[in-house]
Each structure stands twice: as C-alpha cells, then as structure tokens.
Amino acid sequence: MSGGAEKGGAGVAGVLIVDDEEPARSILREHLEGLPGVRVVGECANGFDALKSAVELSPQIVFLDIEMPKLDGFEVLELLDPAIAPVFVTAYDEYAVRAFEVHAVDYVLKPFDPSRIALAVGRARERIARGPAMRAGELHAAARPGGAFLARVVVRDGSRVHIIPVERLDAIEAQDDYVGLKSGGKTYLKPQTLSSLAEALDPGRFVRVHRSHLVRLDAIARLEALAGGSHVAILADGTRVPVSREGYTRLKDLLC
C-alpha cells in the first residue's frame, strides 16, 4: 500500500491488541495489519497480560477492550505507561462512550469499520506527538454506569499490581499530583487527584474530612478534639487523620 506515514518521521507504530475474545482480536489484527506504518506487536486476552506485554513489547498504541477478566480496560489504562496512546474497543456501553467523548479519548465500536480503525490510528499518532493529556483515573470515574460506585481501586507498585477492594481502603491523602491510598497499614501512591477519586467512591462510606484527606467511615475508631476547634480521626490501625471544621460537620451529619 502506498501513502506511507502522513507525518514525516512518525515511523512504524507498534500496536498491542487487548481483548478476551479470540475472533475480536483476529479481526482487529487483520484491519490493523492492512494499515501503513502499523505493526501489531502482540495480542493479550486479559488485563494482567496486557500490563506485562506493554512493558516487554513497548507498543506506542494499545487497543483496549473494556470488559475483560482480571482487570478491565479502565483499570489497565490507569496502570499503563501514560505515554502509550489508548484506543478503547467496545460493543455497546452508553456510559463508557459518553465518558470517552467528554475526555476526548478515542474509541472504536464493534463490529469494526476498517476506516474508523484507520482514523483511530491516525489520531493516536497525533496524540503520541503531543504527549499524554488524559488522566486515566478521571476517565474511569466518569465511565461509571449511573449510580454505581467503584468496588475496588487498582494501583501499581513497581512491577506489582495491587487491587484494593474499597472495604479495605482506610484513608486517602492528597500528595501533590498523587493520592496516597492507605490500606492494611500500608500506603500506595497513585497518580490521580483526590477529587476525582472521591467522586467515584460511595459518599455514604467515604467522607472528605479535610481538604486533602478522605476517610472510610467504618475505619474510624475514634475522634479526638484538638485545641482550636479542629479534630483528629484515629483509625483502627492507629493512623491519625486531620479533620477540619467542615469535615467534622460532615462526619457528624453522617454519624448522627
């Protein structure tokens, strides 16, 4: 095929395909291999494999299915190197599609239209040139189906992936561009804003007790008053979390 890469120096883009259905992977490969300047570097059938392959095969673009075993597409994206441009793949999911549109993340619908796939690859190349723009955590929060709250939070710790069910997430602290997730006496750092995470968690279980602290209600063992009207929440494991005046009012509203 002629035409080559539209942009000078774009080179060959490595693409990783992640979908748990074999027929879906094979047709995606077929369409992608027909495009100039694209090389399919691998196929994965679940979220864990996708993370491993992303490190080993260093693709520039990943085509990501949403519903998969182990980790879903949004969770994979949160853990993936942000330099990799994602293109979501979905059959029908009104919430996710709306979230993609809001956050300007590209997606292709099943059954695949080859020209739409070509367009997605073109856009992904432009995004690689611009550098990462989208925040995966915020996208995930926005893609929740109506009324559903996160059941678990994923976080990467070196090469290990931790999955923290919300019932084991004790407190969350904002630290610059990161949030510190406290669970079972350990703290895990994740690049996300506290507000976007707070929005995706059940407000009946997690309380913003301070501008930069979120606490799970059941994790609080007791409250201590400090001089000057502020308080401190003491968690079951002894962690002390500052509680502002507004936070204290919010806590009281929920507890009474």
Next chain:
Amino acid sequence: MHPILAHPGRLLPYLAACTPLIAILTALFARPGGLFLGEAIALAVPLTFAYAFMGLSAWYPCRQFPLNRSRALPLVLAHAAAAGLLSAMWVVFAALLAGTLGLLPVFTGLQARFGTQAIALFAAGVLLYLLAAALNYVLVALEAAAEAERREAELAVLAREAELAALKAQIRPHFLFNSLNSISALATTDPPRARQMCVRLGDFLRRSLALGEKTSISVGEELELSRAYLAVEELRFGSRLEVEEELDERGQTCLVPPLLLQPLVENAVRHGIATRVEGGIVRLGVACGAGRLRILIENPYDPESPPRPGSGRGLVNVRQRLTARYGEEALFAAKRLADRYLVVISVPVEMPA
C-alpha cells in the same frame, strides 16, 4: 378513617337510613306511663342522630377482631365492652338533653320523667350496637374485597411489566454487536464458521421473537432457547465456554413463564465464564418430583475480576415474574459462593393440559 365518613356522598343516605329509629325511640318513650308524645319526639330526634355517629365507632372493634380470624372470648368481650360503653354514653347524653329541655316551660318535669326511661334506653343502645356491629362487619368485608381486587390488579400490571422488561432485555445490544463482530472476524478467517454463526444467531432471534405472545412454555422449549444462545456464545468464547446439562424427562415437559432460564444463562456467561481467563462450565439442572419443579444454574466466576454492571436487573426481573405467577409458592435463591455462583428455582409443577 371510617369508610362512610371518608366519602361525603355516603353520609346522607346513611343518615336517611337511620331515621326509622326516630319512630322506634318515640314509641319507646311514649309507651303508657312514659313521656308525653312531644317530649318523646324532642328526645328521639337528637338521640337518633347522636347514635348514628356513635355507632360508627363499632368500626374499630370490628376491624380489630375480624370474625373469621379472632378467638371467640376476646371478640365477645371487646364488643360487650364497646356496647356497654357506647350505651352508657348515650344514656348520659340523653339525661343531659332531658335536663336541658326540662328548663323550657313546655317540657317542665321532663328531667324527672326521663329517669324511668334510662334502663330501657340503655337496653335499646345495646341492641342498636349489635346492629351497628353487623353493619360495620359488612363494611369491613366490602373493604377487604376491594383491597384484594386492587392488589390483584396491581399484581397483574406488575406481571405484564415484568414480561415486557424481560422481552426488551432479551436481546441485549451488547450480545448482538459482539456477535456481529465475531461474524465479521470469521468471514475472512473461517467462512464456514461465520455462516454457522449467522444460522445460530438467526435461530436464537427467531426463537426469542416467537416467545412474545406466549404466557407459558415448556422447560424443554426454554432450554432450546438457552442452547441457541449458548451456541452463539460458544463461537465467541471458543474453548472457554462449556455447558453441562443434567435434565430429567418429566421436568422438561413442565410449563414455566417464557424467558425464565435464558436471562439466567446469559448472566452465567457474562458475569461468570467471561470473568475467568480459563473460562469454565455452565451447569444446567432440571428435576421434577414431589409436585415441585427444580431448576439449577451454576457457574464459576473469578472473585478477583472487576464486577460487571447489570446482573441485578435480570435477577430482579426473574424473581418478580415468579412471584407474580406463583405467589409465595415460588422459591428463588441466588447465592454467591467463594468461586461459584448458584441460582436455584423451585416452583409448583404445572403440566400442559
């Protein structure tokens, strides 16, 4: 509130029906050795309307002690107490009235003459209470019948809504688009399988659409629909999806509401098999015995995979339709075990005529 007082249109006819009491009371008071006729009428009119309202209070003991569900002694005691209390109040009211009227020159001496009537009036009050209780029992029964009718109509609407929701949810867009995508994939890599998938998808859609008008189908037909669905999913999931059936002959001829099994089988695939890297086996069991039809659907799931939205609605819908059809005779249990999901249905056996 009392059904007569709650509807203003009912009050006038009720009061009109009470007017013969005026004549009875007048006759009672004016019998030889009693009151003068004018005095009797002057007392009978207000006493009649007073009792018309007081008698309504029998509604409360009547509702509290339904005839068919109360023990005899408490029922008799309650009504005896109510009759005594009401009659005593009536006599006191009558005495006060006689005293007041006695102040008028025309009725001089009424108060003294009324004293001889008190016992007769009390007896009349007790008899009237029995009449009022009978009337109120009739009202209670009418009200209960209306309530039962309303509940039945409500259940019928609920059942129809549940059927419609089931039909709408039947062909999930997700399933359809994924299947089309698989056909599109197989068209180049494996054309015979692509054709096979078109046939199976067509078969499934045809069967689903044919169910729209039926209120009952045999378990066997329902199984056929589930198999048509699973046949499509098998092409999509490949070796990850396996199905095992354990069916008894008689169970398959039993009648059930349509689309009972298929949504549950779909859940088993979507929330079970699809969450596991290695896939697994969906087990279907149908057994019939001791007048009950038992259906079991079991599938493994990965507790470490992210939960997928949308399982609740299918289960709620199946449960609602079972309740609408069998009432409390239906048993529906969905259990999430450590690595398996189990749905058990048990309903009374219903055989085709």
